[in-house]
Amino acid sequence: MLPPTTTTDVLAAVPAPGAASSWRRISTGDDTVAVAERAALGTTARLAVWPPESLSAALGAVDGVLSALDRQASRFREDSEIAWIHRSGGGRFMLSNGFAEAVSVALEAARWTGGLVDPTVGDALISLGYDRDFAAIDPERGGPAGAPVPAPGWQTVRLDGPILSLPAGVRLDLGATAKGLGSDRAARAVMNAAGQAGGVLVSLGGDIAVAGQSPRDGWPILVADGPEDPASSLTQNVRLAGGAVATSSVTCRQWRRAGQVLHHIVDPRTGLPADGPWQTVSVAAATCADANAAATAAVVAGERAQEWLAVAGQPARLVARDGQVRYVGGWPDADGGRVNVSPASHVYRGSRPGVLR
Amino acid sequence: MDAERDPRRGQVRLPAFAEPAAAGWQAPEADGPALAGRSGKARRVGIRQVRRMSNWTAAALIVGTGATTVALAHHAISVGAPAAAASSSSSGVVTTVTAQGASGPQVSHSVATTSASGVTTTTTSQVVNGKTVVSQVRHAPAYHDN
Numbered sequence: 265m266l267p268p269t270t271t272t273d274v275l276a277a278v279p280a281p282g283a284a285s286s287w288r289r290i291s292t293g294d295d296t297v298a299v300a301e302r303a304a305l306g307t308t309a310r311l312a313v314w315p316p317e318s319l320s321a322a323l324g325a326v327d328g329v330l331s332a333l334d335r336q337a338s339r340f341r342e343d344s345e346i347a348w349i350h351r352s353g354g355g356r357f358m359l360s361n362g363f364a365e366a367v368s369v370a371l372e373a374a375r376w377t378g379g380l381v382d383p384t385v386g387d388a389l390i391s392l393g394y395d396r397d398f399a400a401i402d403p404e405r406g407g408p409a410g411a412p413v414p415a416p417g418w419q420t421v422r423l424d425g426p427i428l429s430l431p432a433g434v435r436l437d438l439g440a441t442a443k444g445l446g447s448d449r450a451a452r453a454v455m456n457a458a459g460q461a462g463g464v465l466v467s468l469g470g471d472i473a474v475a476g477q478s479p480r481d482g483w484p485i486l487v488a489d490g491p492e493d494p495a496s497s498l499t500q501n502v503r504l505a506g507g508a509v510a511t512s513s514v515t516c517r518q519w520r521r522a523g524q525v526l527h528h529i530v531d532p533r534t535g536l537p538a539d540g541p542w543q544t545v546s547v548a549a550a551t552c553a554d555a556n557a558a559a560t561a562a563v564v565a566g567e568r569a570q571e572w573l574a575v576a577g578q579p580a581r582l583v584a585r586d587g588q589v590r591y592v593g594g595w596p597d598a599d600g601g602r603v604n605v606s607p608a609s610h611v612y613r614g615s616r617p618g619v620l621r
Numbered sequence: 622m623d624a625e626r627d628p629r630r631g632q633v634r635l636p637a638f639a640e641p642a643a644a645g646w647q648a649p650e651a652d653g654p655a656l657a658g659r660s661g662k663a664r665r666v667g668i669r670q671v672r673r674m675s676n677w678t679a680a681a682l683i684v685g686t687g688a689t690t691v692a693l694a695h696h697a698i699s700v701g702a703p704a705a706a707a708s709s710s711s712s713g714v715v716t717t718v719t720a721q722g723a724s725g726p727q728v729s730h731s732v733a734t735t736s737a738s739g740v741t742t743t744t745t746s747q748v749v750n751g752k753t754v755v756s757q758v759r760h761a762p763a764y765h766d767n
Contacts, residue, residue: 292730292731292732293729293730294726294727294728294729294730294732296726296727296728297726297728297732299732310732310733312732312733314725314726314728315726463725465732465733467733467734467735470733470734470735470736471735472733472735477724477725478725479725479726479727479728480724480725480726480727480728483728483732483733484728484729484730484731484732485731485732485733485734485735486731486733486734486735486736487734487735487736488734488735488736489736501731509735510735511735511736513736544736546735
């Protein structure tokens, strides 16, 4: 676990009724947008809106979405829907609309990526030691990890509307899509709260969705490789006018077992942490769930990542373990370049991202 | 069946764009010549008013339609061309509708960072000795995936 390095420029505490923690206003140097962030879902949620006057309503909308998503899909909450299903040991379940959408998106992501991301990696993660909230994992705990558990396969899971059929012994983990889904839902919820006026950017742990009218030339976003070196040359400023961008990396959420460094991106085929040439992949897509899934799939795909991204038509930025940066699918290679995305989503089957509770 | 295929079937011509008022516009003159003269004059005035209103209505419709078309075109979604080296899957669902920043505010500094599982870089600014100093600070909080 990497400790927080410093604090943000806190301008004011923004109360958020019902939220686990309060929002903090952030000064970014522009007073044309209002920016705030708080801890959420074990990561940082950040919200930027314009006009700035719409911030208060936007915070409430995001709080509602995050709270609902946590109740639906957190493996680490005893009272979540996914935990209830796992305790039941398989069978048929009537899901809430929100959780049904989350599972549907995860299954569609698996279908789209040919199984490079797979929601049935729950047992694989547990075997590797990711069996509790990441903040509660002892990064240096002794003893080896359990034997690798290849994923049973997303095809073993059936979802018919809100009815989920889950074989006994199959545990779900929606980590490859859930944060992106949350950003999509939150951005949509903010626009609904604002009567579709203005624009919004929502970031959940760096998985970013934008909606509404963007600032001129798009939302300015920093794309970074890793957390260790703020002055790294492996950063890039881009502009995003629509859609989403997400990043997956093997350089964080690491822990050790018997001297072996493990991380949270698991190759479903082997049940082991992905061991390809890419340490960080950023992908732009129509929705953040698409971008989230594609970025994780690219890390898992290894040598095939560039080909897969090109065929999928996803602009991407890949950073190799040796520091080389590759651009695929129209991702701008210049600083300040604009990222354009196709409007087609691959993971929202026949629908637009919902604001489901 | 042929009548059903007549593309003009069901069309109604606006009086203002037609020949002088057709018989169908005239009412029977049942109250004698004098009354008929007065009523005929009133009827002609009425018809002119109706024509005038129809002209204005048609003009308003044309102008409104044009303005709407221009507005929609102005706010059309900016969709980047598909990647040069990529062929997009046809199975995708068109979903996100986000407008281009034609009239949004000017924003110069990055408002968010996408990086290794969400490390947040905060751009801050403060005035030091009369100069605005912009700095970036990286956060590395503990994360978990849900």
